Amino acid sequence: xxxxxxxxxxxxxxxxxxxxxxxxxxxxxxxxxxxxxxxxxxxxxxxxxxxxxxxxxxxxxxxxxxxxxxxxxxxxxxxxxxxxxxxxxxxxxxxxxxxxxxxxxxxxxxx
Amino acid sequence: xxxxxxxxxxxxxxxxxxxxxxxxxxxxxxxxxxxxxxxxxxxxxxxxxxxxxxxxxxxxxxxxxxxxxxxxxxxxxxxxxxxxxxxxxxxxxxxxxxxxxxxxxxxxxxxx
Numbered sequence: 001x002x003x004x005x006x007x008x009x010x011x012x013x014x015x016x017x018x019x020x021x022x023x024x025x026x027x028x029x030x031x032x033x034x035x036x037x038x039x040x041x042x043x044x045x046x047x048x049x050x051x052x053x054x055x056x057x058x059x060x061x062x063x064x065x066x067x068x069x070x071x072x073x074x075x076x077x078x079x080x081x082x083x084x085x086x087x088x089x090x091x092x093x094x095x096x097x098x099x100x101x102x103x104x105x106x107x108x109x110x111x
Numbered sequence: 112x113x114x115x116x117x118x119x120x121x122x123x124x125x126x127x128x129x130x131x132x133x134x135x136x137x138x139x140x141x142x143x144x145x146x147x148x149x150x151x152x153x154x155x156x157x158x159x160x161x162x163x164x165x166x167x168x169x170x171x172x173x174x175x176x177x178x179x180x181x182x183x184x185x186x187x188x189x190x191x192x193x194x195x196x197x198x199x200x201x202x203x204x205x206x207x208x209x210x211x212x213x214x215x216x217x218x219x220x221x222x223x
Contacts, residue, residue, distance in 0.1 A: 034212065036154075036214075042216070042217075043202060043214040043215060043216050043217055044154060044202070044214050045214075046212065046213070089153065089154060091154075097142070097159050097166060097167055098144065098156040098159050098167055098169075099144075099146075099154075099156065099212065100156065101153045101154045101155070101156075102153065103152075103153045104153055
């Protein structure tokens, strides 16, 4: 089955700097790649997603890139702010069914 | 914005007892899911449900687990005989086909 690896497990950046989180997936049939932000004790919140027919997608300070050949995708957050501090999860899906999640990245933005 | 609602928010139960976790998916969604998250770990898929039947389940979803859509709005997860290792946050989610995937606020299950 699908396996998603996520790196790094923790990431500390200074406010205003950029943060990059990377994920790789194993099943080339996966075609949907969402990113979730989870604050302590809260539900995962979708922040951006990308489908396999697109190489890059941007929404204000957040962007996601996808390399289907290498089977990896990345989340880029620019001009980080303290409120960006949270756990970020990548996920992969094929056929619109279950999501397989990465292990998560704890992002700390220091002011 | 439409929400997936879950009740209760926190459930404490004794080992061996049955629990039912309840979810109301977004009304026009057709796909329903249960996930769990053990404290500090990643979100794990349990089961997906479409057209009134299970479409996929994970190894975690053994005979102690069952799901049901008893009416047009509710979606439930039953754990027949809870174990200590069932303690986790359980998230319900619903979606359209490959879009609108939305998680509920979760039920924290504590088995003592």
